[in-house]
């Protein structure tokens with residue numbers, strides 16, 4: 281029973297990560313998740329759910345980027361091509377931080 285459950289979870293999460301963006305919200309001046317694990321090649325979508333602007337940027341070696349600032353309801357996508365740990369921040373709200381673990385694909 282336990283084996284079956286594990287296999288099911290693995291299958292569904294792999295399917296989602298391979299095809300669809302991993303969604304991370306920005307709500308109440310915070311990222312909706314503090315950490316997320318993805319595979320190399322996956323895309324993360326940042327969605328602004330607040331009524332004011334947010335920004336998304338990272339100074340990490342594995343992914344150096346600045347997606348700019350955007351208002352409520354808008355989103356920005358970014359694909360991760362290098363394995364490593366990516367610290368993501370918002371330039372407007374310094375307390376907003378989260379970490380993306382970009383892992384090598386298995387097998």
Ligand SMILES: [Cu+2]
Nearest residue numbers: 334335370373
């Ligand atoms: Cu912000």
